[in-house]
Amino acid sequence: MNTFLRKNTVLLITLAAILALFIAAAQGMEKKDFVITLLRGLSVGSLTFLVASGFSLIFGLLDVLNLAHGTLFMIGAYIGWTVFVRPDTFVDLLTPLALILSGFALGDVYPLLATRIRFGLSLKRILPWALVFTSILLFGWILPRYPIAIWNVGNYGQSPVTYSFMADSGTRLPVLPAAFTEISAPLALIGLLLASILGAFGLALFNNTAQPLKLNWKKFISFAILLLVALLTFIFNDSLTAALTGLSSNWLFVIAVLVATLSGAGLGALIESTLIRPLYIRPIYQLMLTLGMSAIGIEIVRAIWGRPEFVMPKPAFFNGSGGVCPATNFADWWANNCSTILLLDGRVRVYNEIFIPIVGVIVLISIWMLLQRTRLGMVIRAGVQDREMVEALGINVRRVFTMVFALGVGLAALGGILAAPSMGLSNAMGESLFLNALIALAIGGLTNYPGAALGSVLVGLIQQFIIKYGQIGIAIPFTDIIFKPTPPLVPASTVLLMVIILLILPNGLLGKKE
Amino acid sequence: METILDVQNIHTFIGQYHILQGVNVRVPQGSITALLGRNGAGKTTTLKSIIGLTPPREGKVIYEGKEVQGARSFDIAAKGIGFVPEHRAIFRDLTVEENLKIAERVKGDYLRKRDFIFDLFPDLKRLMTLSGTALSGGQQQMLAIARALVPENHLLLIDEPSEGLAPVIIEHMMKAIQLLAKDSTIVLVEQNFLVASQLAEYYVIIEEGRSVQAGNMKDLVNDKAAIHRYLGAA
Ligand SMILES: Nc1ncnc2c1ncn2[C@@H]1O[C@H](COP(=O)(O)OP(=O)(O)OP(=O)(O)O)[C@@H](O)[C@H]1O
Ligand SMILES: [Mg+2]
Numbered sequence: 145m146n147t148f149l150r151k152n153t154v155l156l157i158t159l160a161a162i163l164a165l166f167i168a169a170a171q172g173m174e175k176k177d178f179v180i181t182l183l184r185g186l187s188v189g190s191l192t193f194l195v196a197s198g199f200s201l202i203f204g205l206l207d208v209l210n211l212a213h214g215t216l217f218m219i220g221a222y223i224g225w226t227v228f229v230r231p232d233t234f235v236d237l238l239t240p241l242a243l244i245l246s247g248f249a250l251g252d253v254y255p256l257l258a259t260r261i262r263f264g265l266s267l268k269r270i271l272p273w274a275l276v277f278t279s280i281l282l283f284g285w286i287l288p289r290y291p292i293a294i295w296n297v298g299n300y301g302q303s304p305v306t307y308s309f310m311a312d313s314g315t316r317l318p319v320l321p322a323a324f325t326e327i328s329a330p331l332a333l334i335g336l337l338l339a340s341i342l343g344a345f346g347l348a349l350f351n352n353t354a355q356p357l358k359l360n361w362k363k364f365i366s367f368a369i370l371l372l373v374a375l376l377t378f379i380f381n382d383s384l385t386a387a388l389t390g391l392s393s394n395w396l397f398v399i400a401v402l403v404a405t406l407s408g409a410g411l412g413a414l415i416e417s418t419l420i421r422p423l424y425i426r427p428i429y430q431l432m433l434t435l436g437m438s439a440i441g442i443e444i445v446r447a448i449w450g451r452p453e454f455v456m457p458k459p460a461f462f463n464g465s466g467g468v469c470p471a472t473n474f475a476d477w478w479a480n481n482c483s484t485i486l487l488l489d490g491r492v493r494v495y496n497e498i499f500i501p502i503v504g505v506i507v508l509i510s511i512w513m514l515l516q517r518t519r520l521g522m523v524i525r526a527g528v529q530d531r532e533m534v535e536a537l538g539i540n541v542r543r544v545f546t547m548v549f550a551l552g553v554g555l556a557a558l559g560g561i562l563a564a565p566s567m568g569l570s571n572a573m574g575e576s577l578f579l580n581a582l583i584a585l586a587i588g589g590l591t592n593y594p595g596a597a598l599g600s601v602l603v604g605l606i607q608q609f610i611i612k613y614g615q616i617g618i619a620i621p622f623t624d625i626i627f628k629p630t631p632p633l634v635p636a637s638t639v640l641l642m643v644i645i646l647l648i649l650p651n652g653l654l655g656k657k658e
Numbered sequence: 659m660e661t662i663l664d665v666q667n668i669h670t671f672i673g674q675y676h677i678l679q680g681v682n683v684r685v686p687q688g689s690i691t692a693l694l695g696r697n698g699a700g701k702t703t704t705l706k707s708i709i710g711l712t713p714p715r716e717g718k719v720i721y722e723g724k725e726v727q728g729a730r731s732f733d734i735a736a737k738g739i740g741f742v743p744e745h746r747a748i749f750r751d752l753t754v755e756e757n758l759k760i761a762e763r764v765k766g767d768y769l770r771k772r773d774f775i776f777d778l779f780p781d782l783k784r785l786m787t788l789s790g791t792a793l794s795g796g797q798q799q800m801l802a803i804a805r806a807l808v809p810e811n812h813l814l815l816i817d818e819p820s821e822g823l824a825p826v827i828i829e830h831m832m833k834a835i836q837l838l839a840k841d842s843t844i845v846l847v848e849q850n851f852l853v854a855s856q857l858a859e860y861y862v863i864i865e866e867g868r869s870v871q872a873g874n875m876k877d878l879v880n881d882k883a884a885i886h887r888y889l890g891a892a
Contacts, residue, residue: 526751536709536743
């Protein structure tokens with residue numbers, strides 16, 4: 145115990161100072177303001193944590209600074225919104241998506257195939273380019289002609305803004321099912337499959353991976369499953385759409401969260417295995433790549449969903465009003481699903497300020513259990529220290545890399561869809577949260593999991609307290625002056641906290657000493 | 659006698675450096691073969707080339723009759739090769755028990771081998787819940803060897819097990835290695851010639867990235883000239 149105290153004096157003093165600051169902040173405002181500010185802080189902290197923890201897991205194991213993490217958070221939000229507000233669009237997308245992915249599911253098979261075929265040296269050099277080029281051409285020709293029922297960014301009456309508004313008021317715009325007119329269905333399906341296989345083959349040749357000693361039959365199974373999904377969603381497109389639109393908004397929201405998270409994970413796996421992997425030996429290129437991906441991601445979102453901000457309706461479970469609302473106790477809330485609840489006279493929004501922190505805590509604990517209690521977690525913890533040794537034990541570290549990247553991006557995407565009903569959707573939502581996350585990690589310790597949580601909560605709290613004090617003002621002691629922090633102070637305050645903590649503890653609060 | 663591992667004229671590059679420039683190692687089944695040579699000769703690199711951590715650019719590595727060079731490390735290791743690296747590479751953030759469990763290749767490996775490992779290294783038993791960092795050098799070495807014993811391995815690559823250890827512990831380690839040699843084949847890198855000559859039946863001398871001499875350890879012990887020339891020892 146004594147040695148613990150001595151070793152961590154600085155940390156303990158810092159934590160005590162933060163606590164004192166916190167108590168001082170609490171003294172300066174009314175109880176109801178304090179409750180709301182605290183919960184808002186925790187809410188922002190939770191969202192920050194979802195981004196920060198994924199980023200930190202990826203950096204810890206893979207040494208990749210994924211600068212696109214904020215953009216992936218945003219993409220998660222937009223994907224979730226699509227499922228929630230336009231299930232028909234989502235269903236239409238399933239078939240082409242499954243086909244596009246199918247080729248990549250074959251993974252290891254390509255290097256094996258490449259060694260079977262004997263080709264000349266010049267062909268060997270041209271082939272990957274030719275394959276990828278053909279694939280891009282095919283995609284470029286088919287995808288614009290593939291019929292997908294979708295909103296129209298250019299027309300306000302059919303824009304995401306309008307659809308969101310309609311969904312919120314409970315009416316859905318009549319949507320015409322899209323039909324194959326510009327291209328015949330079989331041609332489109334087979335073309336996409338072919339393009340995917342060619343593209344994946346080409347990329348595999350670029351990577352020039354070592355050949356596996358034996359063929360992994362599981363790859364063929366996932367390939368077959370994807371083909372089956374493509375076929376089934378193609379055949380049952382209309383009935384699936386009808387089933388989804390018929391669901392209550394609560395279930396639809398659950399599905400939206402799942403789809404957004406899984407799409408994030410899938411996107412992460414795809415990015416790692418195709419783009420990041422060839423660049424492990426060139427970290428600077430990797431950095432530029434993720435930065436580029438971030439910019440491209442934002443442009444893609446602008447192209448598809450448009451620039452204007454829009455809101456995502458809350459599921460009915462958190463959206464009740466009238467009658468006894470705002471609820472004063474849990475039973476009332478449960479019976480009426482009020483959107484707000486009174487806590488110590490403070491009017492608390494249930495979704496934003498209670499539901500999001502709860503999810504944050506659940507994720508915190510689940511990932512902690514994953515890291516501490518499962519074999520995957522053990523491999524991750526070991527791999528953070530010594531990848532080569534893990535590999536030499538017979539463990540496929542590269543696959544673990546892909547899984548961790550998928551997990552990290554999945555967490556960001558989960559954060560995005562959770563944030564959508566409270567923050568709204570905008571092209572910039574990822575950047576501000578990513579900045580939060582980076583500051584949180586600097587405060588908590590870059591690759592320390594509990595540190596990510598602590599840092600995120602601190603960042604969330606300090607921001608919300610400054611915002612609140614911006615409204616009510618701080619009475620400066622012994623004077624009549626009331627100081628009101630202005631909005632620009634919000635980001636500045638977190639940066640200031642980071643600078644101070646890094647000056648005292650260069651590795652962050654819980655970071656390991658190098 | 660059957661050959662379990664046959665390294666044929668491998669050339670390995672690290673970055674642009676041509677580190678191994680033709681190494682041949684033939685390891686008979688059931689023996690201990692020592693890789694000898696001065697500091698920086700390329701012994702560690704030879705082991706790493708076998709297991710694929712630094713894949714050779716030329717030459718062949720034939721393990722149990724199959725060419726494995728160019729395959730990924732985990733694939734090679736999974737064929738039944740245990741690697742005990744130079745600086746033990748104990749995982750710091752894992753407990754001693756987890757350091758063993760992580761080496762499981764088939765579920766239940768650890769439980770099957772636990773008693774055997776405790777018989778070999780009784781010290782480990784009371785350390786199980788400690789973190790990897792809390793161990794002394796000797797304990798770390800035991801753990802590193804124990805880790806290679808968890809899965810069903812036929813070949814053990816052990817790099818400098820005596821490095822930095824007290825004489826008593828070295829003796830303990832030697833006994834353990836001798837015991838292991840009854841069931842598996844061992845390739846041993848050892849700077850301490852006395853230790854190597856007592857343990858190994860065969861030897862290969864590596865000098866500046868080339869294997870220059872190989873044969874029976876018994877003959878080398880009497881070949882004072884070779885010892886002096888390649889190992890610098892008396
Ligand atoms: N990462 C690296 N980059 C450049 N050169 C390296 C690298 N690793 C090893 N070498 C060089 O390769 C040569 C062989 O190294 P290796 O570790 O195989 O020697 P060794 O015989 O095991 O030596 P020791 O007895 O000191 O462990 C050395 O000259 C070393 O400097
Ligand atoms: Mg060495």
